Amino acid sequence: MIIIAIxxxxxxxxGISIYNSLISKKNQVANAFSGIDVMLKKRFDLLPNLVETVKQYTQYEGETLTKITELRGKALSTNATEGDKLALDQQIGTAVKGLMVSVENYPDLKANTNFLNLQTTWTESxxxxxxxxxxxxxxxxxxxxAVMMFPSNMFAGMLGYQTMPVLETASEERKNISAKELFNS
Amino acid sequence: MAQDFISNPQIQPVLAELETLRKKIVSKQTQGWGAIAFGILLLIIAVAYSAVIIGVVVGAAAIIPGVVILYKISDEGALYKSRFKHEIIGAALSSIDQNLTINPNNGIAEEEFKFSQLFTQEPDRYHTEDLITGKIDKTAFYFAEVHAEYKTETQGKNGRQTHWHDILKGIVFTADFNKNFNGITVIRPKDFGATLGAWFSKNVYSFGNKNVVELENDGFNKNFVVYSTDQIEARYILTPALMEKINDLNSRSAYTVSLSFIDSRTYIAFPLDHNYFEAPVFKSLLKPDLLKNDMAILGFMYDIVHELDLNTRIWTKQ
Structure with a gap:
């Protein structure tokens, strides 16, 4: 009798552990998404300074700078969903990359300490x-x-939990960061 | 590289001088130990013939001079070993890079070993020597031989017995890392305990270690378990490229390495079977393969900075 009770x-x-584990995993997904949000915010905060610094030294990059400012505005607007922010971040990334290439034409800007700091902070972000x-x-x-595997899938079914899509890895992320490509292109 | 270095005209006279000293040490040691062995033999024979007093007198007459000879040569033995490290290993280091220096009496302090969090077990006995320091471009690094042990005690028939177990016998390498970070990330070999802990952490709530980091590189996951105080930071440090580099480094090591990233530094522990940078006593210094093992390990450690790309400074840390 005692053995059966034990x-x-x-x-x-x-059972309780597996149930709690499932709830915890769902919460971790939300937490991980907010992790991306924090990093995106940090990155978007670099843009005004970058735009201002570049503006001081360049003459022909006005269009790119306006585009970057616009994209940032959209990304920071209250209507932007997480998906929108990620898509806008990719567009901003492409625009900034183009800008970094154009910088080659402006030796004074290339030697500016503030710009160099922004460049490394950008790479870091x-x-x-x-x-x-x-x-x-x-x-x-x-x-x-956890949602698909036994035994946690039983609880997932009861709670109505469904699988979620993973973010596609941007082709840029698969590549190794190369200093040569970044600074000498 | 080793053979070029040995045939260097500046090293040859030093090697010849040390070889003379070595031969003298070997000869004296043979005399000393021979006299002691002869004395013990005489004592045993005398005891067998019930002439204990004569045995003690005759035995002592042989053993005492033997001990004196060994005592006298011990200073020269220490000098020989010290000169070998300073002059031969020191020159070998300079042949690789002028910035490399050896300090035989220093090492990685026990506090730093514990601070690195490379191992969970705290040492009860700790020995370190042969600190080698250098700098390649912007990356300063140092490494040293470390022997860290812990003890267990068992109650046997003959009373309490102490057993010593290795935590690490090998080399600890540390270098300035090329990215800033605030947390602690540790990479440990995947043994049974770590695998079980990681499984519990993943599958059962409130069990196991919650700080396990699941990474995407299968080869890496086969060899290591990663723990971190910050999941995102762990991935910021362990990029797909760095994981591949660690896999390569590990495949060229005899045993699975451990790594930690703490206080903007990286620590790497290499378990090894061999005690490096020691002067040979019963082997000639004039053999061409004299420093083969030492040069191989020095080259290996020196290359880590390149292997892990630690001089790439495109992030905010310069």
Whole structure:
């Protein structure tokens, strides 16, 4: 009788643990997404300074700078969803990359300390966002496995939990960061 | 590289001088130990013939001079070892890079070893020596031999017995890392305990270590378990490129390495079977393969900065 009671208690504890684990995994997914958001905010905050610095030294980049400012405005607007922000970030990334290439034509700007600092901070933010995206994908994969695998899938069914899509890795993230490409292109 | 270095005209006279000293040490040691062995033999024979007093007198007459000879040569032995490290290993280091220096009496302090969090077990006995320091471009680094052990005690028939177990016998390498970070990320070999802990962490709530980081590189996951205080920062440090580089580094090491990233530095522990940078006593210094193993390990450590691309400074840390 005692043995049966012990087994029942152990099964109950195990069941509660798996249930709590599933809830925790769902919360971790939300947490991981906010991790991306924090990194995006940091990155968007660099843009006004970058635009101002570039503006002082360049004559023909006005169009790119306006485009970057516009994209930033959209990304920071209250209507922008998380998906929108990620898409806008990619567009901003492409525009800034183009800008960095044009900088080759402005030796004074290239030698400006403030600009060089912004350039390294920008590269850093790129890697931080890549890390936050990878973290999100790892969290979603763990959650999806829990939703699909026995025995946690029983609780997932009861709670109405469904699998979530992972973020596609941008082709840029798959490449190794190369100093040569960044600064000597 | 080793052979070029040995045939260097500046090194040859030093090697010849040390070889003479080595031969003298070997000869004296043979005499000393021979006299002690002869004395013990005489004592045993005398005891067998019940002439204990004669045995003690005759035995002592042989053993005492033997001990004196060994005592006298011990200073020269220490000098020989010290000169070998300073002059031969020191010159070998300079042949690789002028910035490399050896300090045989220093090492990685026990506090730093604990601080690195490379191992969970705290050492009960700790020895370190042969600190080698250098700088390649912007990356300063140092490494040293470390022997860290912990003890267990068992109650046997003959009373309490102490057993010593290795935490690490090998080399700890540390270098300035090329990115800033605030948390702690540790990469440990995937043994049974770590695998079980990671499984519990992943599958059962409130069990196991919550700081396990699941990474995407299968080869990396096969060898290592990663723990971190910050999941995003761990991935910021361990980019897909760095994971591949760590895999390469690990495949060229005899045993699985451990790494930690703490206080903007990286620490790497290499378990090894061999005690490096030691002067040979019973092997000639004039053999061409004299420094083969030492040069191989020095080259290996020196290349880590390039291997892990630590001089790429495109982030805010310059």
């Amino acid at each position: 087994i029942a208690i152990l099964v109950l504890i195990f 790129e890697e931080q966002i890549a890390a936050a995206r990878r973290n999100y994908n790892a969290t979603v994969t763990t959650y999806n496995n």
